[in-house]
Amino acid sequence: MPIELKDYDPGPFFDEMMAGKNRARPIAKELIGLFRKMDSEELAARQAAADMAIKEMGITFTVYSENDGMIDRSWPFDIVPRVIDKAEWDIVEAGLKQRVKALNMFIDDLYHDQKIIKDGVFPKEVLADSKNFRPQCIGVNPPHGIWAHICGSDLVRDDKGTIYVLEDNLRVPSGVSYMLENRLVTKRVFPELFDSYNPLPVGDYPTQLYETLTCLTSRQLKRPKVAVLTPGIYNSAYFEHAYLAMEMGAELVEGRDLFVDKDDCVYMRTVSGAQRVDVIYRRIDDEFIDPEVFRDDSILGVPGLMRAWKAGNVGLANAPGAGVADDKVVYAFVPEIIRYYLDEEPGIPNVPTYRCMYPEEREYVLEHIEELVIKPANESGGYGMLIGPRSTKAERREFQKLIKRNPRNYIAQPTLGISTVPTVVGETLEPRHVDLRPFILSGRTPSVTTGGLTRVALRKGSLVVNSSQGGGSKDTWIVESGS
Numbered sequence: 001m002p003i004e005l006k007d008y009d010p011g012p013f014f015d016e017m018m019a020g021k022n023r024a025r026p027i028a029k030e031l032i033g034l035f036r037k038m039d040s041e042e043l044a045a046r047q048a049a050a051d052m053a054i055k056e057m058g059i060t061f062t063v064y065s066e067n068d069g070m071i072d073r074s075w076p077f078d079i080v081p082r083v084i085d086k087a088e089w090d091i092v093e094a095g096l097k098q099r100v101k102a103l104n105m106f107i108d109d110l111y112h113d114q115k116i117i118k119d120g121v122f123p124k125e126v127l128a129d130s131k132n133f134r135p136q137c138i139g140v141n142p143p144h145g146i147w148a149h150i151c152g153s154d155l156v157r158d159d160k161g162t163i164y165v166l167e168d169n170l171r172v173p174s175g176v177s178y179m180l181e182n183r184l185v186t187k188r189v190f191p192e193l194f195d196s197y198n199p200l201p202v203g204d205y206p207t208q209l210y211e212t213l214t215c216l217t218s219r220q221l222k223r224p225k226v227a228v229l230t231p232g233i234y235n236s237a238y239f240e241h242a243y244l245a246m247e248m249g250a251e252l253v254e255g256r257d258l259f260v261d262k263d264d265c266v267y268m269r270t271v272s273g274a275q276r277v278d279v280i281y282r283r284i285d286d287e288f289i290d291p292e293v294f295r296d297d298s299i300l301g302v303p304g305l306m307r308a309w310k311a312g313n314v315g316l317a318n319a320p321g322a323g324v325a326d327d328k329v330v331y332a333f334v335p336e337i338i339r340y341y342l343d344e345e346p347g348i349p350n351v352p353t354y355r356c357m358y359p360e361e362r363e364y365v366l367e368h369i370e371e372l373v374i375k376p377a378n379e380s381g382g383y384g385m386l387i388g389p390r391s392t393k394a395e396r397r398e399f400q401k402l403i404k405r406n407p408r409n410y411i412a413q414p415t416l417g418i419s420t421v422p423t424v425v426g427e428t429l430e431p432r433h434v435d436l437r438p439f440i441l442s443g444r445t446p447s448v449t450t451g452g453l454t455r456v457a458l459r460k461g462s463l464v465v466n467s468s469q470g471g472g473s474k475d476t477w478i479v480e481s482g483s
Helices: 026-036 040-057 086-110 124-128 176-189 205-214 238-248 305-310 334-342 359-367 393-405
Strands: 018-020 060-063 071-074 077-085 150-157 163-169 226-229 251-253 258-260 266-268 279-282 315-317 372-376 410-414 420-425 428-437 439-442 446-448 453-456 472-479
Touching: 026 077, 040 071, 040 077, 040 176, 040 420, 040 428, 060 238, 077 086, 077 176, 077 420, 077 428, 086 150, 086 163, 086 334, 086 439, 086 446, 086 472, 176 205, 176 238, 176 453, 176 472, 205 226, 205 238, 205 279, 205 315, 205 439, 226 238, 238 251, 258 305, 305 315, 359 393, 420 453, 420 472
Parallel strands: 077 472, 226 251, 226 279, 279 315
Antiparallel strands: 060 071, 150 163, 150 428, 150 439, 258 266, 372 410, 420 428, 428 453, 439 446, 453 472
């Protein structure tokens, strides 16, 4: 039986591919036409083939909340790509570069003169209560003044079609390896799709990442030694750590593989003796990277790593302390941060955000908590938040207490009806909500991935797309109109 879309109904939400029941958007017309030529059995068989390919390729993701706390599972992938017009993407790309440029200037300012606070643009109390501000980084000058070399900003589209930045991830953003593997699986399962479409490539990301990392060393070397520092196999993103190291031709190391010698340089233990390391792409949180400076009980980090970094003998990406801007309360100030440092209007708006630290905004949040999404300042992965419309009275009362107890720690946003994309459900296509995480690299020149990781809420009606909360993913295509 052919795939029918006459009953496809995203409801009041903006659909990325369909302009109405049975009517594809111009940019997705040929793609939707190809799916319509399939019967339901073939659709299910193609999805099964993709699932099998992911198992064969060993693409995994660890979820901590299942099976006594942790389960390693195959990466959930939906075979219907998401398509974005390049003309629209050009605007998004410019907005992301602007945003990350301003955030890097903001971080550098906080660790030096703090002019933005002295000028009354950014509240000093927000910095005073920041969990990720590292006094140990004050006065440090990382190469090129850049602190966040890899940023993953989450984008969503509302029911009017407007794209917003939902949050910025500047500590150890994950997901780029899945973006790359999604493209490979799509090509493997649907080679004929690429006869009609020519999406912009994403496969050059490892090369761009390597070039970004190598600009962090002051040594004049033909090929600086780069290492990816992982917490180990039990980390949820270990697949990605190993994947990126392999694709870059870099070393995958754990803390015990490295040591800092008396010359304040970092060395890697090898069977042929110690080898100096020039740049470390660390995937370990600040507080665990150096037990001499941060948590003295950490067995994940490298004693003396901060000394080596401050001496300029090793490059660290992202730089320690960059997480000060990875705070949902700081996010609420990003439009002002862009205007302050760049004298420009933000290219991509923030989702309207209430800052509970301000009495008037807090009162509104407490009175309208049923309508809002409440987020703590420093959680990630969808943990610790309240979705008002789907909460119980007891949950709302608990969050009202939490907000009153520590208003600095909470923001609130309206429950956006984020956009949908056709998604395989059994033997047919149904709308499911999505977001998008592009990755922005900041080296000598900034670059943005052409697309990103589209995350999809696989449960009907769910707005929670996080992989750690059971979400899946899609390949994302940036295409020229008429491609």
